[in-house]
Amino acid sequence: MTFSKSVLPYKTASWLSSRTEESLLPRHRIAAPGDVAREQLVARKLGVNGWKRWQYFRQHFSGRWGDEGQCPVSPRSQQSLLMALESLNFPPEVKPSLFLTDDGHFELAWRDEEGKSVQMEFGPTEFELFMEESGIEETHPNGLLGEVIAKHFSSK
Amino acid sequence: MTMPIDATEDIAKAICSDKFDAVSGEVSASLFKGSGSSVSRLSLCPLEETWEMFRQRVEKPPLRILERIGVINVGHLVEVGQNFENNPTTLTVEAVPLEGYLSHAEIPQKISRGLSNEIVKHLNLKQES
Numbered sequence: 001m002t003f004s005k006s007v008l009p010y011k012t013a014s015w016l017s018s019r020t021e022e023s024l025l026p027r028h029r030i031a032a033p034g035d036v037a038r039e040q041l042v043a044r045k046l047g048v049n050g051w052k053r054w055q056y057f058r059q060h061f062s063g064r065w066g067d068e069g070q071c072p073v074s075p076r077s078q079q080s081l082l083m084a085l086e087s088l089n090f091p092p093e094v095k096p097s098l099f100l101t102d103d104g105h106f107e108l109a110w111r112d113e114e115g116k117s118v119q120m121e122f123g124p125t126e127f128e129l130f131m132e133e134s135g136i137e138e139t140h141p142n143g144l145l146g147e148v149i150a151k152h153f154s155s156k
Numbered sequence: 157m158t159m160p161i162d163a164t165e166d167i168a169k170a171i172c173s174d175k176f177d178a179v180s181g182e183v184s185a186s187l188f189k190g191s192g193s194s195v196s197r198l199s200l201c202p203l204e205e206t207w208e209m210f211r212q213r214v215e216k217p218p219l220r221i222l223e224r225i226g227v228i229n230v231g232h233l234v235e236v237g238q239n240f241e242n243n244p245t246t247l248t249v250e251a252v253p254l255e256g257y258l259s260h261a262e263i264p265q266k267i268s269r270g271l272s273n274e275i276v277k278h279l280n281l282k283q284e285s
Contacts (some may be wrong), residue, residue: 049177049179049180053177056173057174060218060219060220061174061219065174065216065219065220066172066174066214066216066220067213067214068194095180097177097179097180097182097184098177099174099175099177099184099186100174100175101184101186101189102186102190107184107185107186109182109184109185117185117273119185119269119273121186121269128269130185130269130270130273132273135241135242135270137242137268137269137270
């Protein structure tokens with residue numbers, strides 16, 4: 001018996017063919033290459049809550065949103081966020097909060113050992129750093145992300 | 157024509173799930189950052205009605221949930237701006253009534269991240285009972 005004879009003819013199930021095309025669209029976002037590594041990185045650095053918020057923003061804020069037509073999540077902001085997470089090391093008890101700005105930028109916020117606020121907002125070309133303790137409020141090009149993180153957080 | 161709101165009035169800011177982490181309780185400093193931040197005047201729309209009004213205008217479940225309402229007195233807001241050490245800022249709140257949203261107002265000045273942090277610290281966060 002040849003292989004081709006062993007294959008049953010394809011027939012669409014009646015319950016399937018009766019569905020509309022819209023209903024056949026995947027209900028969950030299909031993972032892109034590298035997603036598993038990204039998920040592991042986000043979960044490791046931000047914890048389960050941070051991972052959930054990251055997915056929430058990626059899945060629900062990819063188009064215009066909000067009452068004022070706020071900007072969708074910026075893929076370059078996400079890229080910048082992930083680059084920062086690779087370099088940032090938080091104490092085990094610190095799990096930064098993740099937010100989405102009206103410009104579609106990811107924003108990280110956490111507390112230092114003094115309980116003072118530290119924030120980073122990741123734009124498509126530059127990022128903002130705010131450190132309450134030292135009064136730092138700076139904007140840098142994304143190319144300096146690693147350098148700035150090393151300068152301010154290398155021993156943290 | 158601009159119409160500044162009296163310092164005795166209280167204003168309310170919607171805080172939705174994109175700006176509020178319900179697990180940590182942190183509010184994003186980007187809440188007030190930038191210029192033209194929208195608020196609502198509690199003298200024209202009491203807090204109980206503001207919940208419903210914000211729900212209709214800003215909430216889009218399950219995408220965006222109204223988590224808290226931040227309340228601050230206008231006079232107090234002005235003081236926070238003036239006392240901001242890094243860059244003392246004169247803040248005002250201007251009435252900008254919209255169709256069906258008479259209590260709408262705006263803070264026209266550009267607010268930095270640092271100043272937005274200070275304002276957020278002084279918000280009285282309300283949770284619906």
